[in-house]
Amino acid sequence: MWMGLSYVCWGISVVLALWMLYDWFKVDTTYSEDVLTSSREGELEAVSEKHRI
Amino acid sequence: MTAAVETAQTTTIDGDRVSLLRVLGPAHVWALGVGIVLVGEFTGWNFSADKGGALAALIVCWIVGLLYTSVAMIDSEVTSTVAAAGGQYAQAKHIVGPLMAFNVALFLVFAYTMLEVSDAILLGDTIVAKAGVEGLTHNSFIAATIVVLAWLNYRGVLMTLNVNFVITAIAYVSIVILFFSVSPWTQGAVLKLNELVTPGNALPYGWIGVIAAFQFGIWYYLGIEGTTQAAEEVRSPARSLPYGTMAGMITLLIAAAMTWYVCASLMPWEYLGITYYPLWDAGKLTGSPLLENLLFIATLLAALASANGCINDAARAWFSLGRDRYLPSWFSAVHPKYRTPYRSILFLLPIALAFAFIADLNQAITFSILSGVLQYTFMSINIMMFRKKWPLGTIRRGYTHPFHPLPAIVLFCLCMVTFFAIFLGFGSQLIAMTVFYFLISLWFHFYRYKFVRRGDQFSMPWPKPQGY
Numbered sequence: 431m432w433m434g435l436s437y438v439c440w441g442i443s444v445v446l447a448l449w450m451l452y453d454w455f456k457v458d459t460t461y462s463e464d465v466l467t468s469s470r471e472g473e474l475e476a477v478s479e480k481h482r483i
Numbered sequence: 484m485t486a487a488v489e490t491a492q493t494t495t496i497d498g499d500r501v502s503l504l505r506v507l508g509p510a511h512v513w514a515l516g517v518g519i520v521l522v523g524e525f526t527g528w529n530f531s532a533d534k535g536g537a538l539a540a541l542i543v544c545w546i547v548g549l550l551y552t553s554v555a556m557i558d559s560e561v562t563s564t565v566a567a568a569g570g571q572y573a574q575a576k577h578i579v580g581p582l583m584a585f586n587v588a589l590f591l592v593f594a595y596t597m598l599e600v601s602d603a604i605l606l607g608d609t610i611v612a613k614a615g616v617e618g619l620t621h622n623s624f625i626a627a628t629i630v631v632l633a634w635l636n637y638r639g640v641l642m643t644l645n646v647n648f649v650i651t652a653i654a655y656v657s658i659v660i661l662f663f664s665v666s667p668w669t670q671g672a673v674l675k676l677n678e679l680v681t682p683g684n685a686l687p688y689g690w691i692g693v694i695a696a697f698q699f700g701i702w703y704y705l706g707i708e709g710t711t712q713a714a715e716e717v718r719s720p721a722r723s724l725p726y727g728t729m730a731g732m733i734t735l736l737i738a739a740a741m742t743w744y745v746c747a748s749l750m751p752w753e754y755l756g757i758t759y760y761p762l763w764d765a766g767k768l769t770g771s772p773l774l775e776n777l778l779f780i781a782t783l784l785a786a787l788a789s790a791n792g793c794i795n796d797a798a799r800a801w802f803s804l805g806r807d808r809y810l811p812s813w814f815s816a817v818h819p820k821y822r823t824p825y826r827s828i829l830f831l832l833p834i835a836l837a838f839a840f841i842a843d844l845n846q847a848i849t850f851s852i853l854s855g856v857l858q859y860t861f862m863s864i865n866i867m868m869f870r871k872k873w874p875l876g877t878i879r880r881g882y883t884h885p886f887h888p889l890p891a892i893v894l895f896c897l898c899m900v901t902f903f904a905i906f907l908g909f910g911s912q913l914i915a916m917t918v919f920y921f922l923i924s925l926w927f928h929f930y931r932y933k934f935v936r937r938g939d940q941f942s943m944p945w946p947k948p949q950g951y
Binding site (some may be wrong): 432433436437439440442443446447449450451453454457461463465466467468469470471 | 500501502503567568573610614616618619620623624626627630631633634637715803805806807812813815816817818819820825826829832939942
């Protein structure tokens with residue numbers, strides 16, 4: 431059982447790693463670099479001052 | 484739920500901008516901090532008994548508890564004002580300066596990545612020890628731990644910390660169940676503290692043993708300061724961060740005391756100081772299969788929760804470095820759908836895997852502790868500068884810690900003692916790390932800093948500091 435679990439762990443690791451690589455490729459080819467790296471520390475803080483809870 | 488969604492909608496895409504999501508509350512902050520730390524009760528703290536005996540492990544539990552209470556208080560005040568991803572990095576940037584900030588970010592990334600590596604190795608070794616199957620190695624379990632948790636972090640911070648809350652709570656409750664299952668109010672029935680810790684063996688190496696025990700006493704609480712990395716993703720940083728951090732610290736002080744009492748009452752210090760599974764062993768020694776299995780599962784869950792929080796924190800620190808161009812801005816990308824620093828998560832994934840496969844547990848733990856203590860030393864200096872440059876009343880603080888400057892002085896002195904303890908046990912690693920940080924500082928000062936947009940990095944709308 432434990433050896434089987436070990437193989438399942440390898441399998442899950444490979445599948446999820448491939449999924450992340452695929453998603454990374456998809457996102458990077460869909461959106462521009464300016465959009466993806468547009469987060470700003472100060473701007474986020476300014477937005478948070480206005481948020482509604 | 485509705486409030487969370489509304490808040491998310493106001494902080495997600497604003498025009499063409501993509502930012503992290505503000506969806507977390509105080510419970511998530513607690514889950515992040517306690518989740519990272521709690522594994523230290525399941526392994527790590529007990530090595531302090533090897534350094535100085537069972538009583539030394541208790542003494543450092545309280546003294547290091549004082550160190551971390553100072554850390555939590557100081558951190559809560561500063562971060563309730565500098566609420567940005569990167570935590571102590573953002574604090575250092577605004578209060579001390581860019582070179583300090585760069586170093587602090589590296590302390591953070593090293594401390595959390597090495598702790599993640601230690602957690603994954605612990606989890607793999609625990610499963611292999613339980614299985615007892617010849618030929619079974621820990622590699623597959625290490626890989627699954629790191630990759631699955633990286634995937635969880637990649638997919639969003641809310642689910643990541645919801646999972647952390649549940650598994651941390653289960654691991655914590657298991658300690659409470661163990662404590663009350665061994666009749667802690669009656670010595671002699673199950674617990675034999677008066678037989679195992681006697682005046683003759685309480686401090687086998689005297690007071691120098693107590694000093695040496697500081698090195699592993701850090702494990703009782705290592706990582707609680709990680710709560711600040713969530714600053715940019717909590718709905719109300721000024722309230723949630725101090726509340727979650729202080730609640731986490733109280734939780735951990737109780738867990739540490741219960742853990743020491745049960746383990747020191749069941750195992751002689753010679754064994755307690757070398758086992759990798761003190762709480763699991765305590766479960767076995769009660770003779771109850773239910774407790775044994777509960778503590779086995781709790782050990783795994785604590786390791787998972789810690790690694791999960793570490794991936795979250797290391798990625799935020801790395802992301803912040805990229806956003807300020809201290810590293811290539813490529814690392815500052817935010818996933819447009821999941822709102823996570825996905826490139827930083829992916830970049831640190833193979834690094835963690837590589838260390839987990841080639842490093843041993845002791846080396847990884849020591850690098851993590853060293854980076855952590857360097858960071859705490861910085862915090863004691865940071866709060867003095869913060870109070871001097873922006874005295875009370877000049878800027879709005881979400882929390883003001885009492886007795887200033889006493890916590891800062893206590894923190895600084897205890898950090899010095901811990902450095903000495905580390906030097907006693909791992910002097911060459913301490914020197915190697917110091918040289919590394921010195922060389923990387925030269926690289927940053929003479930090469931990298933020219934790429935930084937100097938005006939853009941100081942984003943807090945504060946008045947000019949006093950004296951400037």
